[in-house]
Amino acid sequence: MDPGPTPLRCFSECHPAEMFVDDGVETLTSVEQKKVEHSIEEVINVYKQIHSLPQPILLREQHYQYLKKGLRHLSDAYEVNVYVLVCQFLAHCQSPTGGFAGGPGQHAHLAPTYAAVNALCIIGTEEAYNVIDREKLLDFLWSVKQPDGSFVMHVGGEVDVRSAYCAASVASLTNILTPKLFEDTTNWILSCQNWEGGLSGVPGLEAHGGYTFCGTAALVILGKEHMLDLKALLRWVVSRQMRFEGGFQGRCNKLVDGCYSFWQAGLLPLLHRALFKEGESELSRQRWMFEQQALQEYILLCCQNPTGGLLDKPGKSRDFYHTCYCLSGLSIAQHFGNMDLHHELILGKDDNRLAPTHPVYNICPERVAQALQHFHRLPAPEDPRWKGDSADNTPSDPAPDATASGSDDQQS
Numbered sequence: 001m002d003p004g005p006t007p008l009r010c011f012s013e014c015h016p017a018e019m020f021v022d023d024g025v026e027t028l029t030s031v032e033q034k035k036v037e038h039s040i041e042e043v044i045n046v047y048k049q050i051h052s053l054p055q056p057i058l059l060r061e062q063h064y065q066y067l068k069k070g071l072r073h074l075s076d077a078y079e080v081n082v083y084v085l086v087c088q089f090l091a092h093c094q095s096p097t098g099g100f101a102g103g104p105g106q107h108a109h110l111a112p113t114y115a116a117v118n119a120l121c122i123i124g125t126e127e128a129y130n131v132i133d134r135e136k137l138l139d140f141l142w143s144v145k146q147p148d149g150s151f152v153m154h155v156g157g158e159v160d161v162r163s164a165y166c167a168a169s170v171a172s173l174t175n176i177l178t179p180k181l182f183e184d185t186t187n188w189i190l191s192c193q194n195w196e197g198g199l200s201g202v203p204g205l206e207a208h209g210g211y212t213f214c215g216t217a218a219l220v221i222l223g224k225e226h227m228l229d230l231k232a233l234l235r236w237v238v239s240r241q242m243r244f245e246g247g248f249q250g251r252c253n254k255l256v257d258g259c260y261s262f263w264q265a266g267l268l269p270l271l272h273r274a275l276f277k278e279g280e281s282e283l284s285r286q287r288w289m290f291e292q293q294a295l296q297e298y299i300l301l302c303c304q305n306p307t308g309g310l311l312d313k314p315g316k317s318r319d320f321y322h323t324c325y326c327l328s329g330l331s332i333a334q335h336f337g338n339m340d341l342h343h344e345l346i347l348g349k350d351d352n353r354l355a356p357t358h359p360v361y362n363i364c365p366e367r368v369a370q371a372l373q374h375f376h377r378l379p380a381p382e383d384p385r386w387k388g389d390s391a392d393n394t395p396s397d398p399a400p401d402a403t404a405s406g407s408d409d410q411q412s
C-alpha cells in the first residue's frame, strides 16, 4: 500500500513549540526574529489551507525561465550555441595579465575567476577548457598571494578566506596547484577558526557561514582539513540550523537566509568525510548531520518566487545568487554519500529531484572528474617562483571521492 507523502515537519503539532522564546528580554534582534517566524508561520498556514496532502513542488520550469531570461540576447539559441556564446564572452572577460574579471576590460578578480572556471568546467568542452590561459592564471594567482599565506581578492584589494578558496579551487581544477603557491595558506586559514568553532573572514572576527565553507573547502583541496577542530566546527554549524524555520542562519543570533542552505549545509558533507577519515565510528551511512527534510521544507515552501527564482526569506526579492545557493543547498539536502554509497531523501514528488552537486566545487561531480582528467593530462605550467622537485607539484587528492556524489545526470 502506498504510504502517501511524507508528513511535513512544519505541519506537526509540536512545530510551534520550536518558536523563539525571548525569556522576557526584548531586543532588536529578538523582535526581528519573531517577525520572521511570524511571516513563515503565515506561509505555512496558507499552504495548509490549500493542500490537505502536502507535496511541496519545486517550480523547475519557472526557475528555468527566470534564469534563461538572465542570459541576455540568447533567448532562442540552441543549448549548444548558448555554450559557444558563453565561452566567447568569458574569453573576453579574461584579463591579459591572467585571471577573469567581472566584465570585459575590467581588472581580474578572484571571485569572477572562480565563477568563470566553474562555468567553463560545467560546459566541459575542449573549446571551453581552452579558454583558460593556465600560465597567465598562475601569474595572476601569484600576484594576489600575500607573504603570510593569505590571498587578496584582486591586486590592491582586501584579504579574506574567500580568496584562498577561489584560488585553491581554480588551481586544483586546472592542475596549476603548486605547494609553493599555497605555502603558509593552511596555517593562515586555520587561524581563522575561532572560539565559536566556525571560521571568520580574517583572523579575530566573528564566525560566518560563507567564510567557514570557503576555509574548510580550501583545506579539503589542500588535504589539511583534519587540522581544524572538527568537533567544534560541527557543533557550530549544526547550531546554525533554525529550529522553527528549518533553514540556516549565517552567524549566531542572525536571521534565517536561503543562501546558507549551501554555505552551512554544504559543510556537513565535508565534515562527514573528514570525520570518517579520522576514524570516527558513529557516523551515519544514510544521513548528513543536519535536518535534511526541514531544510527542504524551508526552501520549497518559503524561498520560491511563484514566477521563478529563489530568495533569502519570505518578503525578499529573488536574485540569481539566492537562486544558485538555494538550489545547491536543496541538492545537498536531497543526496547523501558518493558513488558507492548513495542515499536520497527527496521531499515531495520525484520530479523535485535535483542533480547531485560536488561539495567542494559546487558543480556536478561528473564535470569535476572530467575537468581534472582533462587538465591532469596537460603538464603543470612552469612556476617561475618554484624551483623544487616537480614530483612535489602534484596536489593531494583534489577530488574527495568520499564526498563526490553519485553519477546520475539529471539536470538541475
Ligand SMILES: [Zn+2]
Binding pocket: 257, 258, 259, 260, 312, 322
Ligand atoms: Zn542570503
